Amino acid sequence: MGPAAAVTLEEIMKRTLCLILSALMIVTLLAACGGSAPAAASSAAAAESGSQPAADASSAAAGDNNKLIVGLDDQFPPMGFRNDKNEIVGFDVELAQTVGKRLGMEVVLTPIDWTTKELELNGGKVNVLWNGLTITDERKESMLMSPAYLANAQVIVVQKDSDIHSLKDLAGKVVGLQDTSSADDAYAQCSAFGTESQLVKAADNVSLFNDLKIGRIDAVVIDKVFADYYITENGEGKLRTLDDQLADEEYGIAFKKGNTELADKVLTELAAMVKDGTAAEISKKWFGEDRVIFKYSK
Amino acid sequence: MDLNYVMATFARVGAGIGTTLKLFFITIVLSLPLGFLITLLERCRVAPLRVIAKTFVYLMRSTPLVLQLLFIYFGLPLLPGIGKYLELQRFTATIVGFVLNYAAYFAEIFRGGLLAVNQGQHEAAQVLGLTPAQTILHIVLPQMMRVAMPSIANETITLVKDTSLMFILAVPEVLQFAKSAVSSTGKTFPFVVAGVIYLVMNLIVTWALRRIEKKFEY
Numbered sequence: 379m380g381p382a383a384a385v386t387l388e389e390i391m392k393r394t395l396c397l398i399l400s401a402l403m404i405v406t407l408l409a410a411c412g413g414s415a416p417a418a419a420s421s422a423a424a425a426e427s428g429s430q431p432a433a434d435a436s437s438a439a440a441g442d443n444n445k446l447i448v449g450l451d452d453q454f455p456p457m458g459f460r461n462d463k464n465e466i467v468g469f470d471v472e473l474a475q476t477v478g479k480r481l482g483m484e485v486v487l488t489p490i491d492w493t494t495k496e497l498e499l500n501g502g503k504v505n506v507l508w509n510g511l512t513i514t515d516e517r518k519e520s521m522l523m524s525p526a527y528l529a530n531a532q533v534i535v536v537q538k539d540s541d542i543h544s545l546k547d548l549a550g551k552v553v554g555l556q557d558t559s560s561a562d563d564a565y566a567q568c569s570a571f572g573t574e575s576q577l578v579k580a581a582d583n584v585s586l587f588n589d590l591k592i593g594r595i596d597a598v599v600i601d602k603v604f605a606d607y608y609i610t611e612n613g614e615g616k617l618r619t620l621d622d623q624l625a626d627e628e629y630g631i632a633f634k635k636g637n638t639e640l641a642d643k644v645l646t647e648l649a650a651m652v653k654d655g656t657a658a659e660i661s662k663k664w665f666g667e668d669r670v671i672f673k674y675s676k
Numbered sequence: 677m678d679l680n681y682v683m684a685t686f687a688r689v690g691a692g693i694g695t696t697l698k699l700f701f702i703t704i705v706l707s708l709p710l711g712f713l714i715t716l717l718e719r720c721r722v723a724p725l726r727v728i729a730k731t732f733v734y735l736m737r738s739t740p741l742v743l744q745l746l747f748i749y750f751g752l753p754l755l756p757g758i759g760k761y762l763e764l765q766r767f768t769a770t771i772v773g774f775v776l777n778y779a780a781y782f783a784e785i786f787r788g789g790l791l792a793v794n795q796g797q798h799e800a801a802q803v804l805g806l807t808p809a810q811t812i813l814h815i816v817l818p819q820m821m822r823v824a825m826p827s828i829a830n831e832t833i834t835l836v837k838d839t840s841l842m843f844i845l846a847v848p849e850v851l852q853f854a855k856s857a858v859s860s861t862g863k864t865f866p867f868v869v870a871g872v873i874y875l876v877m878n879l880i881v882t883w884a885l886r887r888i889e890k891k892f893e894y
Contacts, residue, residue, distance in 0.1 A: 491846060
């Protein structure tokens with residue numbers, strides 16, 4: 379190897395070292411910027427953007443009963459979802475924010491992956507689950523569930539001019555629902571579908587509605603609240619809901635098992651909101667009518 | 677589909693780009709040196725260190741990254757005794773998980789690169805009278821990097837896409853915002869936007885990596 383080649387290799391090693399050093403410096407700068415952001419965000423009353431600052435603030439406040447760290451699914455309109463400005467809004471979101479404001483607690487909205495909700499609650503990363511959480515016996519065992527505050531049902535949505543008018547018309551049709559949802563359970567328990575119906579399970583609700591509009595499936599089994607919202611927003615005139623409903627269920631709020639102090643605080647305030655009509659107002663804003671059914675006594 | 681809607685959707689989905697890029701850069705900068713360190717440990721004369729290194733690589737490559745993230749964030753605090761010192765914040769836990777996981781993959785890539793350096797090179801270096809340090813720095817490393825670069829490029833591009841796994845620890849990024857947009861508007865266009873964002877990011881990454889590869893073409 380001549381002197382020219384040796385210089386080239388050495389150059390490369392030096393340049394690589396410089397690259398690594400400068401990258402490290404940039405990273406340190408970024409980390410410093412990221413570090414100051416959480417401090418700024420947690421001073422905001424309600425973290426609307428739900429971005430990383432809020433995520434960090436919720437971890438830091440684990441077990442801190444002065445903040446209402448609300449674990450929610452930001453992909454479940456109208457209970458909790460994001461609007462055009464990426465702010466987290468929804469019926470449950472507004473209820474939680476109102477309760478927090480009235481109690482003088484800081485509300486940290488934390489969109490979580492809904493499949494990890496038990497982990498988040500039990501690990502103290504969030505202290506309340508508030509997002510269209512159906513009350514089931516299993517959940518009553520593993521979490522501290524509130525009494526029901528909203529009635530829900532599983533409804534069946536079909537195309538406007540479809541020939542399906544009741545449950546028994548579904549025999550032999552293609553039915554779609556969301557995997558592992560309570561629609562799944564409701565369908566399994568309902569004998570009216572018979573063995574001739576074909577079942578399609580999808581990962582999310584929007585693709586079900588798209589399939590329904592195209593005609594790939596004949597009917598969708600889904601939460602009444604979601605169906606009402608979707609049809610108003612996107613399906614007016616093209617879709618309708620059957621009168622027959624399945625599996626009446628109820629939504630509740632969940633706290634970590636044993637956290638009676640926070641549960642009591644929040645639920646008493648919610649009961650007060652029902653009494654003075656605030657809850658009804660919020661319900662009318664989102665559903666057009668008062669659907670809150672909450673009753674609470676210590 | 678008018679321009680306003682397209683711009684608005686880009687703004688909405690693009691809100692996650694900052695977090696994605698942060699995770700990407702921090703992971704690359706930390707996991708490459710760590711990976712190389714592990715490769716060296718795998719060839720160490722001290723047997724226990726070799727075992728630790730090999731076990732680490734095996735564990736990290738054999739379990740899903742999502743599972744590792746869940747374990748680091750939710751599982752570590754449950755360990756008796758040291759648990760309460762291991763409560764990490766969401767983004768920190770994500771970084772720890774990604775760095776450890778990618779370091780294991782890079783360790784194997786570097787190992788492959790080292791194997792590709794002809795034994796004859798070591799002998800020639802000895803004949804020329806170079807010290808071990810000089811041999812490694814000036815002869816072995818450059819050749820190893822030339823062989824390893826395409827694989828490193830592969831992993832780097834995979835990392836850009838793997839950042840979307842942050843959702844499991846509730847750290848919002850591009851794909852998560854796209855999903856929220858899709859479920860609240862009922863339209864699938866936000867997915868197109870997310871796809872374009874990843875394509876653009878990887879275009880830049882691919883171009884940069886190609887230029888680095890060229891430097892090792894000798």
